[in-house]
Amino acid sequence: MTSISVRSRFRGARLVGVPSVVSLVCLASAAWTVGPGLSLAQDVRTDVRTDVRTDVRTRDPGSVVVGGVPAPVAAAASVAAPASRPAPLPLGIMARNTATGVEVVSVNPGSVAQASGLQPGDTIINVGGYQVGMVGDRVYDVGDEVAKHVNAAGQVPLLVRNGRTGALTTIPAQFGTASRAINGVLNAPQGLQVPPTSVITVRLLDVTEPQWRDVALTQGQLPVARGFPVSYRLDPPASTPQHRYAVDARVEDAGHVLLQTTSPVTLASLDREQRVDLTLAGQAAPAPTAVVPSAQIQQWIQTYLGRPPRPYETEVWLADLQQGKSLADVQAGILSSSEYFERQRSNRDLYVADVFRQLYGVPPTPAQLADLQARYDRAQGVRLPFVQQLQQQPR
Amino acid sequence: MKNFFRPLFAAVSWLLVTGGGIGFGQVQAVDPPAAVPAVNANPLADLFTMAYQPKDTPAGAVRLAGSSTLQQAAAHWAHGFHRLHPDVECSIETGSSEAGWKSLIEGKADVALMSRPVTDAEKAAWEKQSAKRLVVVVAAFGRLVWIVHPSNPIAELPWSPETGILRPAAKGAAATADSLAATHWDRLNGSADWKDVPIRVHGRALGSGTRWHMDRLLTGATSCQLATTEHKTEAELVEAIAADKGGLGLVGDEHAHWPGVKRLPLVIPANAAPLADAVAGSDRTPDCRPLFLAVAVPKDGSMSPQLREMLEYVLSYSGQLDVAKDGLLPLSRGEIHAQKDLLGWSMAR
Numbered sequence: 006m007t008s009i010s011v012r013s014r015f016r017g018a019r020l021v022g023v024p025s026v027v028s029l030v031c032l033a034s035a036a037w038t039v040g041p042g043l044s045l046a047q048d049v050r051t052d053v054r055t056d057v058r059t060d061v062r063t064r065d066p067g068s069v070v071v072g073g074v075p076a077p078v079a080a081a082a083s084v085a086a087p088a089s090r091p092a093p094l095p096l097g098i099m100a101r102n103t104a105t106g107v108e109v110v111s112v113n114p115g116s117v118a119q120a121s122g123l124q125p126g127d128t129i130i131n132v133g134g135y136q137v138g139m140v141g142d143r144v145y146d147v148g149d150e151v152a153k154h155v156n157a158a159g160q161v162p163l164l165v166r167n168g169r170t171g172a173l174t175t176i177p178a179q180f181g182t183a184s185r186a187i188n189g190v191l192n193a194p195q196g197l198q199v200p201p202t203s204v205i206t207v208r209l210l211d212v213t214e215p216q217w218r219d220v221a222l223t224q225g226q227l228p229v230a231r232g233f234p235v236s237y238r239l240d241p242p243a244s245t246p247q248h249r250y251a252v253d254a255r256v257e258d259a260g261h262v263l264l265q266t267t268s269p270v271t272l273a274s275l276d277r278e279q280r281v282d283l284t285l286a287g288q289a290a291p292a293p294t295a296v297v298p299s300a301q302i303q304q305w306i307q308t309y310l311g312r313p314p315r316p317y318e319t320e321v322w323l324a325d326l327q328q329g330k331s332l333a334d335v336q337a338g339i340l341s342s343s344e345y346f347e348r349q350r351s352n353r354d355l356y357v358a359d360v361f362r363q364l365y366g367v368p369p370t371p372a373q374l375a376d377l378q379a380r381y382d383r384a385q386g387v388r389l390p391f392v393q394q395l396q397q398q399p400r
Numbered sequence: 401m402k403n404f405f406r407p408l409f410a411a412v413s414w415l416l417v418t419g420g421g422i423g424f425g426q427v428q429a430v431d432p433p434a435a436v437p438a439v440n441a442n443p444l445a446d447l448f449t450m451a452y453q454p455k456d457t458p459a460g461a462v463r464l465a466g467s468s469t470l471q472q473a474a475a476h477w478a479h480g481f482h483r484l485h486p487d488v489e490c491s492i493e494t495g496s497s498e499a500g501w502k503s504l505i506e507g508k509a510d511v512a513l514m515s516r517p518v519t520d521a522e523k524a525a526w527e528k529q530s531a532k533r534l535v536v537v538v539a540a541f542g543r544l545v546w547i548v549h550p551s552n553p554i555a556e557l558p559w560s561p562e563t564g565i566l567r568p569a570a571k572g573a574a575a576t577a578d579s580l581a582a583t584h585w586d587r588l589n590g591s592a593d594w595k596d597v598p599i600r601v602h603g604r605a606l607g608s609g610t611r612w613h614m615d616r617l618l619t620g621a622t623s624c625q626l627a628t629t630e631h632k633t634e635a636e637l638v639e640a641i642a643a644d645k646g647g648l649g650l651v652g653d654e655h656a657h658w659p660g661v662k663r664l665p666l667v668i669p670a671n672a673a674p675l676a677d678a679v680a681g682s683d684r685t686p687d688c689r690p691l692f693l694a695v696a697v698p699k700d701g702s703m704s705p706q707l708r709e710m711l712e713y714v715l716s717y718s719g720q721l722d723v724a725k726d727g728l729l730p731l732s733r734g735e736i737h738a739q740k741d742l743l744g745w746s747m748a749r
Contacts, residue, residue, distance in 0.1 A: 096749050098749050100747055101741060107749070139741075144733075144737040146749075148749045149733070214484075216484060216486060217484055220484065222453060223449065245453060312657060317724075321721060328480070338725050342472055342726055342727070343471070343726055343727065344654045344726075351635065387494065388475065390475065
């Protein structure tokens with residue numbers, strides 16, 4: 006497999022304002038930018054003719070971009086896959102937003118900010134000409150603006166008010182061209198076919214503590230359109246000293262995990278570019294009797310709340326599954342929602358009886374109802390733990 | 401509105417930065433009009449790079465108390481947070497914003513869940529009683545929707561920050577329906593057939609956040625209280641409006657789809673000034689109700705590690721996902737940054 010990632014950290018800025026029509030023939034590879042700092046490439050021969058418009062803020066949130074060429078995202082792309090925000094570039098400061106700009110509180114040794122001459126007490130007024138900090142009623146984040154306006158050479162001018170003299174100066178912040186990217190290839194068992202609606206997710210995880218199984222610092226998603234192998238690239242955010250990091254991947258369809266890495270692959274550090282190949286294992290299709298999570302969630306919403314899911318409602322719950330929650334947690338979430346409670350007229354007795362009926366298919370006996378009321382009161386009327394406890398008791 | 405000037409400022413300052421070496425044409429090319437969010441755009445999509453990154457492994461307790469509107473979000477926060485920090489016990493006590501505030505003042509809660517802003521009187525009382533600094537941040541928004549009887553021909557409710565919906569005659573006018581410019585429906589829906597139908601306001605009990613917002617939206621800056629038929633639940637309120645031809649009420653968006661009522665959009669003038677208590681870093685319209693967390697911070701600035709981690713969690717993608725799970729609106733990136741500023745947190749950039 007030949008994999009060429011055409012994504013550049015600075016692509017958006019370099020091609021800004023150059024609309025044109027191109028014919029692009031990718032003989033070896035096509036790559037998708039699919040989220041903050043992630044690109045994935047697949048063996049493919051593509052002939053694309055389209056209008057190139059590359060400013061990141063004008064991209065259609067429903068599309069991904071190949072060097073300025075929009076390509077459609079499958080409808081299954083979830084809440085966790087923003088398409089338009091570039092990966093942040095750390096200046097290496099602690100800062101505070103103010104009405105006049107971003108006040109530098111401290112500067113990390115060895116950082117881009119220190120090399121640029123920024124000092125505590127300075128105020129960054131604008132980045133590449135764009136105001137930062139509190140502007141009217143909104144906050145414009147300095148990290149976001151740096152990522153948007155850095156040029157192809159890794160430079161971005163900062164207009165800075167010197168904290169000691171009050172003088173305005175322009176400081177060119179220079180980001181290193183050395184990449185910290187994590188890239189590699191995703192492999193799956195040979196001959197394996199996954200449904201074309203499946204989605205690949207690659208995550209950079211903080212695994213410092215054993216219970217932090219799903220603390221994802223960044224991730225990206227891509228529809229599995231053309232099979233494996235697939236190359237990927239992650240641009241990590243700033244790391245925390247003493248923390249440990251790992252990469253994992255999975256392939257999901259409608260909330261089903263079909264393939265995944267058997268365990269996250271631990272990284273030695275996030276300070277340098279590194280290659281991490283990942284091997285996915287599992288089954289290409291769920292058992293015929295397996296519950297389809299997205300369909301199950303939609304059914305619960307319809308049954309418990311008496312209406313179809315709202316836009317993105319199912320995706321919100323699927324995103325919760327990606328954070329390590331279970332389908333039982335989702336069910337408990339819907340059964341304890343404010344909306345469900347209001348449907349029971351915010352009445353404890355009606356509510357506990359109806360939750361019981363939904364979970365067990367029969368109304369509670371008088372003795373069971375008394376027990377439910379006592380449990381609800383012990384939970385001080387906080388519904389989520391009440392439902393979770395009820396789910397766990399033997400039927 | 402002030403944001404209108406941002407591109408102009410950008411162009412001028414870019415010239416300053418570059419010494420004029422780059423022409424205006426290119427400057428304009430780099431700042432096309434902000435993309436209009438698609439209808440039903442997923443508000444969480446922009447938050448993914450704001451993942452919760454634990455800095456600490458704290459132990460101890462975090463006690464939350466207050467508004468039932470935030471109960472479910474708080475329960476999700478507690479559940480998600482405890483999975484990551486099993487040595488932190490989170491307790492939730494729900495009732496009203498008033499009760500949460502009282503618990504915070506008495507030191508029985510670490511976080512007060514508030515579905516209305518802290519009043520000036522409460523802030524003044526806090527200054528007298530507490531040696532700690534009060535910080536109030538927004539954790540979510542709830543969309544509010546006006547509802548009327550389905551036979552009412554009205555299509556929308558014009559609103560202004562000064563006079564609200566019902567246009568009180570003068571600031572400080574007596575708090576009676578008679579003092580209002582609009583007392584009968586013909587003044588609002590323009591139909592002579594409705595001139596004898598009085599506007600009957602249905603609301604939640606005094607003290608609830610929804611009621612606080614309803615009174616303010618109805619009467620604007622005059623802040624007078626209206627004769628209101630009170631209901632214990634939003635379900636009861638919806639049913640009352642469905643049975644009352646002259647009824648007008650305000651409910652959470654998640655209840656406005658119930659049968660028997662007609663939902664009305666609030667029409668806000670394009671140049672309306674922000675409300676006096678507008679949320680820092682936010683340009684949301686007044687039909688979005690901010691939901692607050694009030695915390696007491698020692699004046700030396702140090703917060704307990706478990707409370708700090710909890711607030712970091714709430715103001716992250718994970719915490720905002722929890723908010724969306726109960727039908728509330730998550731914060732935007734800018735709003736999250738603004739809340740962190742209020743907490744006095746310097747942010748790594």
